Amino acid sequence: TETISISEKVDYTITGIEPGAGITQATDNALEEYENLAGWEQINSSTVAMLSELDDAIQNEEPIIVTGWSPHFKFAKYDLKYLEDPRGVYRDVEYISTIVRKGLKEDMPEAYTILDRFHWEPADMEEVMLAAQEMEFEDAARQWVDENQDKVDEWTEGVEPVDGTSIELVLTPWDTERSSAHVAKIVLEQMGYEVKLTPVDPSIMFQAIAKGDGDASLAPWMPATHAAFYEKYEGEFEDLGENLRGARIGLVVPSYMNIDSIEDLEP
Ligand code: PBE
Incomplete structure (x- = not known):
């Protein structure tokens, strides 16, 4: 059993990209829309930094939540999934x-x-x-x-x-x-x-x-x-x-993570 929740392990943060990106703004909206994300934070730096943190996490099989989009090579390189977005903040297509x-x-x-x-x-x-x-x-x-x-x-x-x-x-x-x-x-x-x-x-x-x-x-x-x-x-x-x-845009996690929806994240 997991004694430490995914939320704790990722320190209640979403690994974002450049502050000026549209997906950054959409993710700020998600942080406001989902009550379970109250108190969560998006950390913004750059696409390169996000990709390197994603790579590190996957090498160590650790949890990570990134702002992701397709088309992008990360989906060919790694086994990733979009978290379901029941509130439709990121829309479907x-x-x-x-x-x-x-x-x-x-x-x-x-x-x-x-x-x-x-x-x-x-x-x-x-x-x-x-x-x-x-x-x-x-x-x-x-x-x-x-x-x-x-x-x-x-x-x-x-x-x-x-x-x-x-x-x-x-x-x-x-x-x-x-x-x-x-x-x-x-x-x-x-x-x-x-x-x-x-x-x-x-x-x-x-x-x-x-x-x-x-x-x-x-x-x-x-x-x-x-x-x-x-x-x-x-x-x-x-x-x-x-x-x-x-x-497509959304919150993306490695497939080995045991969550499927943004609503699965613990406050
Ligand atoms: N993106 C890729 C950009 C547009 C293309 C999703 C990172 C954005 O503004 O968020």
């Missing part, structure tokens, strides 16, 4: 949207059309992320574009090439978004654009597109992850709809 600044349609109709059509599957994104563990994202994205020219042709069909027009794509600093931004960059470059990628925190990403400092972003996670930022700037950008469906 996330989609990733493409947003553009107002006026982009008039200013750069060719890029607008391509960005509007950009849609791929989690497996495509995973392919780029996996390849990027051994090469630059730029090269991993180019390889995916080369191997998926039929899909890319659907995005660019009938679009006239341009002559060196500059476009700025804003992204957030995680591998999922590095993948989509680099693929969009390669495709737009093939159509004659000069593409600049600017990685920023999620709140700044929405602000940049709302103010027109950046042209487009393929990085908003909805409906849970970036809801607060999205609502803050709603109406000040144009939403072109989802570019990927089937992402």
Whole structure:
């Protein structure tokens, strides 16, 4: 029998990532929503630090609760599970949207059309992320574009090439978004654009597109992850709809841990 509870062993903490991440905000909401988590704390540092703590815990078969998301290689590398979330704080399925600044349609109709059509599957994104563990994202994205020219042709069909027009794509600093931004960059470059990628925190990403400092972003996670930022700037950008469906966020634990739900955690 367990004399020391999981809650005690993890010291009533959730191992989070960067303070500015959407999942950090969602987890703060979870700490307020679940009465059994009263007195619990989220410790935020970075994705790299979270992954190293996760790895340490698994090497020692110790309990750990992290803020996790998919697609991500941790699910291929380790045996992990999402804790059930009966209150629906993290929702079930996330989609990733493409947003553009107002006026982009008039200013750069060719890029607008391509960005509007950009849609791929989690497996495509995973392919780029996996390849990027051994090469630059730029090269991993180019390889995916080369191997998926039929899909890319659907995005660019009938679009006239341009002559060196500059476009700025804003992204957030995680591998999922590095993948989509680099693929969009390669495709737009093939159509004659000069593409600049600017990685920023999620709140700044929405602000940049709302103010027109950046042209487009393929990085908003909805409906849970970036809801607060999205609502803050709603109406000040144009939403072109989802570019990927089937992402997920939540509290993640090693499968050897004997709990299934956020509600199983003891106060
Ligand atoms: N993430 C990955 C980001 C978005 C993509 C879930 C860590 C976040 O803002 O939480």
